[in-house]
Amino acid sequence: MHVNLVDQYVRGTSTIHRLDTRVKVTATLLLILSVSLMPAGKWVAFAFLWAITLVLTAAAGIPIGSVLRRSLIALPFALAALTLLVTVPGPPLLELPRVGWTVSEPGLVRFASILLKSWLSVQIAIILAATTHLTDLLWALNSLHVPRLLIAIISFMYRYLFVLAGEGFRMARARQARSAAPAGSQSTGGNLAWRARVTGWMVGQLFLRSYERSERVYQAMAARGYRGQIRRLDPPPLSPRDLMLGALPVTAYAVILAAANWC
Amino acid sequence: MIGSILSALPLHIPDGFLTAPVALIGWLFVLLLIGWALRQTREQLGERQVPLMGILAAFIFAAQMLNFPVAGGTSGHMLGGALSAIVLGPWAAVLIMTCVVAVQALLFQDGGLLVLGWNILNMGVLTAFTGYFVYQGARKMLGNTRRAILIAGFVGGWLSVMVGAIATAVELAVSRTSPLGVALPAMAAVHSLIGIGEGLITAAALAFIAQTRPDLLRFSARPPATRSAGWVWGGLLIALVVTLFSPWASPSPDGLERVAEDQGFLAKGLDPLYQILPDYTVPLVKSEAGATILAGVVGVLLVFGIAYGVAWLRRARPSSS
Numbered sequence: 131m132h133v134n135l136v137d138q139y140v141r142g143t144s145t146i147h148r149l150d151t152r153v154k155v156t157a158t159l160l161l162i163l164s165v166s167l168m169p170a171g172k173w174v175a176f177a178f179l180w181a182i183t184l185v186l187t188a189a190a191g192i193p194i195g196s197v198l199r200r201s202l203i204a205l206p207f208a209l210a211a212l213t214l215l216v217t218v219p220g221p222p223l224l225e226l227p228r229v230g231w232t233v234s235e236p237g238l239v240r241f242a243s244i245l246l247k248s249w250l251s252v253q254i255a256i257i258l259a260a261t262t263h264l265t266d267l268l269w270a271l272n273s274l275h276v277p278r279l280l281i282a283i284i285s286f287m288y289r290y291l292f293v294l295a296g297e298g299f300r301m302a303r304a305r306q307a308r309s310a311a312p313a314g315s316q317s318t319g320g321n322l323a324w325r326a327r328v329t330g331w332m333v334g335q336l337f338l339r340s341y342e343r344s345e346r347v348y349q350a351m352a353a354r355g356y357r358g359q360i361r362r363l364d365p366p367p368l369s370p371r372d373l374m375l376g377a378l379p380v381t382a383y384a385v386i387l388a389a390a391n392w393c
Numbered sequence: 394m395i396g397s398i399l400s401a402l403p404l405h406i407p408d409g410f411l412t413a414p415v416a417l418i419g420w421l422f423v424l425l426l427i428g429w430a431l432r433q434t435r436e437q438l439g440e441r442q443v444p445l446m447g448i449l450a451a452f453i454f455a456a457q458m459l460n461f462p463v464a465g466g467t468s469g470h471m472l473g474g475a476l477s478a479i480v481l482g483p484w485a486a487v488l489i490m491t492c493v494v495a496v497q498a499l500l501f502q503d504g505g506l507l508v509l510g511w512n513i514l515n516m517g518v519l520t521a522f523t524g525y526f527v528y529q530g531a532r533k534m535l536g537n538t539r540r541a542i543l544i545a546g547f548v549g550g551w552l553s554v555m556v557g558a559i560a561t562a563v564e565l566a567v568s569r570t571s572p573l574g575v576a577l578p579a580m581a582a583v584h585s586l587i588g589i590g591e592g593l594i595t596a597a598a599l600a601f602i603a604q605t606r607p608d609l610l611r612f613s614a615r616p617p618a619t620r621s622a623g624w625v626w627g628g629l630l631i632a633l634v635v636t637l638f639s640p641w642a643s644p645s646p647d648g649l650e651r652v653a654e655d656q657g658f659l660a661k662g663l664d665p666l667y668q669i670l671p672d673y674t675v676p677l678v679k680s681e682a683g684a685t686i687l688a689g690v691v692g693v694l695l696v697f698g699i700a701y702g703v704a705w706l707r708r709a710r711p712s713s714s
Contacts, residue, residue: 137500162507166413203502204407210565211410213575244570248409248505255408255502267499279431279443284492286447291454298455325461326469326590330597333456333471337480337598338606340452341445348444358440 139192139260145375146190147261150368151270153376158258162251164383168390170243175390176250182382183253190261197260201252208248214241264288273365282360290347294340301332404472404515404557404584405497408505411568419510419564426518427491433484446485450492453477457493461590469590472516475524475553476595479546480602480609483525490517515560520553524595527552542603543596550595551588558584 140147146154165179187197216226218237225232258267265285272281305328348356411419434442453473460470473493478486494513497503504512531545562580566573603610 159506162408162505163413166409166411166416166507200502204409204505207405207407207410210576210580211570213571217572217575244409246409248407251408251505251507252502255498255506259500259502264496264500277427277431279435280427280488280491282443283446283450283488284496286443287450287454287492287496290448290451294448294451294455295458298458302459323593326593327597329459329461329469330594331601332459333476333594334598334601334605336456336459337449337452337476337602338609340448340455341606341609344441344445344448347448348441351444352440356440358443360443 137260139190139196140263142191142261144189144191144261146186146257149261149375150372151262151266152273152365152368153372154258154262155267155270155274157376157380158254160380161254161383164380164387165247165250165254167387168243168247171239172390172393175386176243176246178386179250179383180253182379182386183250183257186257186379187253190257192257192260197253197256200256201249204248204252208245211241211244214244269362269365272362278360290340290343293343294336297339298332298336301336305332404512404561405494405504406508406512406515406561406564407502408507410505410570411508411511411564413507415564415568416507416510419508419514421510423491423510423513423518426487426514430484430487430491434488437482437485446488446492449477449481449485450489453489453493454496469587469594471550471591471594472520472554472557474517474520474557475528475546475550475591476598478521478525478553479528479549479595479599483521486521486525487518490521493517511561511564515557515564519556519560523556524549524553539600539603542599546596546599547592549592551585551592554584554588554591555581558588 168175168179184194187194215233215237216231218234218240220234220236222232223235223238262270265288268281268285268288272278408416434446438445456473457470462469474486474490477489481489491513494504494516495509498506498509498512528545528549531548532541535541535544558580559577562571562573562576565571565576570576599610
């Protein structure tokens with residue numbers, strides 16, 4: 131299997147790894163919520179928030195470098211906010227030569243704040259993903275009242291993801307093996323429409339294989355007594371220690387948020 | 394570089410780009426819709442629901458990895474909302490895409506967690522309903538030939554991406570992250586190209602399925618009268634999204650030359666891919682191409698209107714005779 135979906139740090143044993151997943155999910159959402167409620171331009175507060183995420187990262191035993199590398203994923207979307215630089219009115223900071231745009235100070239502040247918020251949120255989400263197995267995550271979402279059927283569908287998806295991704299990879303390799311090109315040439319196969327068509331056929335083929343597989347899987351399940359019910363153990367009670375540990379970073383974030391709003 | 398930026402300019406909104414109230418409104422919509430979709434598919438599929446939806450969600454995930462080189466390091470691949478909606482019906486597609494988008498956010502941080510509601514709406518709900526209704530409408534007009542499947546599939550796939558992109562631009566504008574006059578033409582221009590890949594793959598995949606397992610396409614060939622609830626809900630949803638945000642639309646039509654250029658650019662289609670970035674940066678000029686927005690929105694509404702109207706006529710016929 132070539133698709134590595136299981137995070138390499140998930141198997142750790144830190145306090146954060148062992149924290150009740152329900153607490154972890156709730157805390158993650160609250161942390162991201164407080165980041166998104168931060169007023170723009172409060173750099174000191176942002177620095178404090180970042181320090182806390184760094185502490186959490188270190189406590190989870192995830193290398194900070196790997197978190198930072200992964201946190202760049204949201205960067206290209208910064209393009210979407212780039213226009214704030216020149217559209218927000220305010221004292222001019224910088225004249226762009228030739229095009230005649232002026233970068234305003236409040237524009238820069240808002241742009242940088244959005245980037246910081248996005249960057250912090252991604253880091254918080256990485257800590258959750260890197261310390262929690264998806265199975266546990268789904269189980270926690272289930273006890274947090276996400277519809278049981280949806281959870282069942284996602285767990286099925288996760289179970290067969292590797293099978294179907296492998297199937298897709300084999301098809302892609304077969305196409306590659308049959309698409310010869312002169313050395314150094316970028317284009318393989320025919321023109322763009324041809325390439326798109328072949329990809330479309332592959333997608334159609336993959337769909338049929340998936341559909342037929344789902345029928346076989348269902349029949350196998352029905353033969354073993356499946357009647358549309360997914361059974362699960364009841365969740366264990368929340369321990370006060372886990373609740374307290376989860377409340378720690380949330381409280382810290384809330385205090386910083388309040389301070390940033392009042393000062 | 395250009396290619397990597399382009400293919401990384403997706404519809405997955407990260408956290409931080411939408412304000413908290415906007416993000417929460419998205420969750421509200423999506424929770425209602427998912428609840429409804431679960432009920433609808435349960436009625437259709439019964440106990441087959443979980444294995445079928447789960448495995449097809451995995452299929453979409455895998456199919457998104459199948460890509461083909463376009464130009465300049467860009468690669469085309471598909472989102473899959475339109476294809477799954479055309480084959481399985483919009484509600485099944487909503488569920489499938491919800492799972493895909495949610496797992497992408499949870500495992501890979503591809504799209505934020507707080508804004509997940511909107512990401513599901515943009516990439517799951519809107520693409521599914523657009524693809525489904527446009528395909529249905531086009532098939533009603535074009536008949537039952539292979540050509541009709543290809544054209545309807547292409548238009549459905551292309552428009553599904555466009556509607557997703559337009560919705561993303563509107564959400565960014567409501568959050569005051571980017572003025573609508575800039576975000577909308579930019580998103581629409583980029584995704585009018587990305588959408589071509591979606592359209593071509595959707596059409597080819599449909600043609601393939603029609604040839605090998607035509608029985609699977611029966612769902613989309615069924616008369617809509619039996620699923621009138623789906624039509625009403627879909628129409629309602631789209632009207633809702635459009636009207637909800639219309640107050641923020643501030644069209645300032647003083648960029649007519651620019652519009653002409655945009656139109657020419659769109660018509661030229663595929664080959665000059667390097668022109669995209671200029672097209673992306675030029676909209677930085679302040680008030681911009683408000684007419685493009687209007688044209689885009691009107692165009693989308695028109696297609697919906699035609700699809701809906703034709704289907705309505707077809708539905709009315711048997712009851713009158």
